[in-house]
Amino acid sequence: MTAPTNLDRDVIPLPNGWRVHRDDGTSRTVLPRLSGEGWAVFDGASTSTDRTPRLGYPGSWRQDPAQAIEWARTVTS
Numbered sequence: 001m002t003a004p005t006n007l008d009r010d011v012i013p014l015p016n017g018w019r020v021h022r023d024d025g026t027s028r029t030v031l032p033r034l035s036g037e038g039w040a041v042f043d044g045a046s047t048s049t050d051r052t053p054r055l056g057y058p059g060s061w062r063q064d065p066a067q068a069i070e071w072a073r074t075v076t077s
Contacts, residue, residue, distance in 0.1 A: 004066035011069060016048045018065070020072040028072035030065060031056075039068035041075075 004018075012019045017031035017039075027044030031051065040056025060075070062068040 004064070004069055007069075010073065014047075018069060019044065020069055022073060024076075030068045030072055033061060038063045039065045041068055041072045 007013075007018070010021045012021070014029065014031075017029060020028045020030060022028065029042045029044055029046040029051075030039055031042060031046065031048060032038075033040045033056065034051075039062050041060035042056055043052045046052050057075075060068060060071050062071060
């Protein structure tokens with residue numbers, strides 16, 4: 001897993017992904033999609049084995065993890 005270049009203080013590395021702490025006090029988790037193709041954004045309590053929503057937030061799927069992290073920072077779902 002290659003680390004994206006947009007890791008600021010709001011992003012914490014996790015096993016297989018990253019937790020993004022948002023300005024509104026919530027967090028999101030960026031993990032590889034179950035299909036193995038790209039990345040998706042899940043709620044802040046999600047882990048590799050326990051994901052909510054199961055396939056990620058609709059519209060959060062990205063090929064580049066840096067784009068998924070940016071989505072997690074900015075899009076409200």
